[in-house]
Amino acid sequence: MMPEPRVWSREEMMTRVAIFDEQQGSFTGLQESHLPQCEKELINIIGFRPPTEEGVFSPVGSDSASASAIDIFEGFNLGFVRCRPGKGPLTHNHDTNETFIPVTGTWRCHWNEGDEELHIDVGPRDVVSFPPGVARRFTCLETPDGEETALLQFVVAGEFPKAEYTEASLRILEENPAPTPET
Structure with missing residues (x-):
């Protein structure tokens, strides 16, 4: 059954608008951030x-999970990642679909690990959609001329999407523990 159409005020609609240049990102909050x-x-x-x-x-x-620009929960989640060439997350898995859409630059999308690892290099407006249960990561390969970073959009399905590191990624984290804050 479709919802009954209604008139929305500008004030209501503005709670669902995010002006990209006004957004604050985070470089911390993941086990791998260090x-x-x-x-x-x-x-x-x-x-x-x-x-x-x-x-x-x-x-x-x-x-970042506690700082959503558009604080709604309607079956999908959307974000951006910005990084320099050679940077990206450790290999991880999700309980839902995750889709990558490069906005700028060239990106390598990897799946599987070890001898089974495969990848594809993609650019602006290309789409790579990983199903649940496929270990994945991305690496920024190239930025646009004159830029230090490239931008990738990602969409993740679900209300409370979960991620977990692969065994190989957990070993990397164990071998390279985060520095402890000085007390």
């Missing part, structure tokens, strides 16, 4: 309610 190869800015635009289960995390990390 690793130089994982340096990236995550910008949460829609959703990404943090999961509450032990051992899983929000795809945008704890910091």
Whole structure:
């Protein structure tokens, strides 16, 4: 059954508008955030309610998950990542679909690990859609001329999407622990 159409005020609609240049991203909030190869800015635009289960995390990390520009939960989540060449997340898995859409630059989308790892290089407006249960990661390969970073959009299905690191990624984290804050 379709919802009954109604008139929306400008004020109501503005709660669902995010002007990109006004958004604040986060470089922290994931277990991998301290690793130089994982340096990236995550910008949460829609959703990404943090999961509450032990051992899983929000795809945008704890910091960005609590700062959604459009605070709605309607079955999908949308964000952007900005990073320099050679940077990207560790290999991870999601309980839902995750789709990557480069906005600028060239990106390598990897899936599987070890001898089974495969990848495809994609550019602006290309789309790579990973189903649940496929280990994945991305790496920024190239930025536009004169730019330090490239921009990738991602869409993740679900209300409380979850991510978990693969065993190989967990080993990297164990071998490279985050520095402890000085007390």
